[in-house]
Amino acid sequence: MxxxxxxxxxxxxxxxxxxxxxxxxxxxxxxxxxxxxxxxxxxxxxxxxxxxxxxxxxxxxxxxxxxxxxxxxxxxxxxxxxxxxxxxxxxxxxxxxxxxxxxxxDANCATLAEKWRGNATECESFICITAGTGIGGGIFINGDLYRGRKGMAGEFGLMSLLFDEQLETALDRFSFSNMGSTRALVEDVSNGLDQKVSGEEIFLLQDNITVNASLNKFYNAFTSGCTNIIHALAPEKLLIGGGISSQPEFINEIKKRMEKIRKETLDITEVSSCYFKNDAGKVGALYHFLKRQKII
Structure with missing residues (x-):
């Protein structure tokens, strides 16, 4: 083989x-x-x-x-x-x-993995968001991957969640990636505790006031970004990948906060985690290769 x-x-x-x-x-x-x-x-x-x-x-x-x-x-x-x-x-x-x-x-790969053998096999339109060093995304609309001009479709990490008069630096300070990524959470907690911690350690320290405040800020930023995407594209599903999505409470926290923003959001789109977690990029890359090479 x-x-x-x-x-x-x-x-x-x-x-x-x-x-x-x-x-x-x-x-x-x-x-x-x-x-x-x-x-x-x-x-x-x-x-x-x-x-x-x-x-x-x-x-x-x-x-x-x-x-x-x-x-x-x-x-x-x-x-x-x-x-x-x-x-x-x-x-x-x-x-x-x-x-x-x-x-x-990479996020397109995660999206293709979910369509091939994951949690979106029956979907014609869904969104995949990956949270890690930054925020990536894949858009699958009407039965096909949508790449957009210069492949830029799905670069959700470049969305600005806030703004002020200094528009020139808004993305450096308020982008989805710089407010809602796992990296942003780890940096915020590490700075608050004045010691380096890992993403896994953060969820073991939730009783700490500083850690809890950082997590709350992170969840709010991540939920705001996801809610914007749902309202813009109204997909059947929004699937979230990256290591953090495997935390047991993660998806429920996002859903709870979405309901606070607008209850009807969850009537539009089902929100859940990716099937493949951290392996999504590899599985999707393989699927893309096999399709391009006409092996499957």
């Missing part, structure tokens, strides 16, 4: 695996995303793929990439926190491998 290297590039970590065409994981791992500005990320990707080729018969490479991409030629218009990818032709950068390479936006 053919095997494929699947890589999910994130602002903090690069997750990788070898999968077959049924999305069964044969081996996996992760590395820290290289510091940006030195172009080391291309060497890291080549090292990952080359190491798998020593043990597996690799037939292609599927990439989940942050930001806006052109799946046809591999050009990355915008890559969020992974700035070394911006303005580069990723397929060309990896051409020395002499393997078929396909790439798609």
């Amino acid at each position: 053919a095997q494929y290297v699947v890589i999910d590039i994130g602002g903090t970590t690069i997750k990788h695996a070898v999968m077959n065409h049924e999305a069964e994981c044969l081996k996996s791992g992760s590395i820290t995303t290289p510091k940006q500005g030195e172009k080391q990320i291309f060497n890291s990707l080549l090292d990952i793929i080359n190491s798998y080729q020593k043990s597996f018969m690799i037939r292609g490479v599927a990439l989940s990439v942050p930001g806006a991409v052109n799946p046809e030629n591999g050009y990355v218009y915008f890559a969020g926190a992974v700035t070394d990818l911006t303005g580069r032709y990723l397929k060309k950068e990896l051409s020395t491998l002499h393997l078929p390479i396909e790439l798609e936006n």
Whole structure:
């Protein structure tokens, strides 16, 4: 059975695996995303793929990439926190491998995973939001993925949740990504406690007044962003992915706050978590590869 290297590039970590065409994981791992500005990320990707080729018969490479991409030629218009990818032709950068390479936006990959084998298999129109280093999103409308011009559709993290007279810096201060991402929550709690904490630790410290205040601010920002999206697109489902979505109380907190904003919101759209959690990007990248290569 053919095997494929699947890589999910994130602002903090690069997750990788070898999968077959049924999305069964044969081996996996992760590395820290290289510091940006030195172009080391291309060497890291080549090292990952080359190491798998020593043990597996690799037939292609599927990439989940942050930001806006052109799946046809591999050009990355915008890559969020992974700035070394911006303005580069990723397929060309990896051409020395002499393997078929396909790439798609990370949130689009999560969206495709949910449509393929997740919680949206029966949906014709749904939205997928991923919360991590930033906020990403995928839009599936009328039976197909909607990418928009330059692949920018679904960049929900660039929405401004607040504004003031300093519009030039509004996105730096008030964007969905800078107010409602897991990174923003971790930074806020770490600053408040004057010590570095992880996302998992935050939910063990909820009785702390400082932590509770940060969580409340985070939930309000995240809920406001999601409510705006529902009112703009009215999808059948809004699916939320990323590590934080696996917290037992997370979805219920979002729903409770949505009802405070406007009760009818939840009559329009069902809100739930993604089926694939942190593996969504990899599964969706594989599905995108298999479709583009006409294997399925």
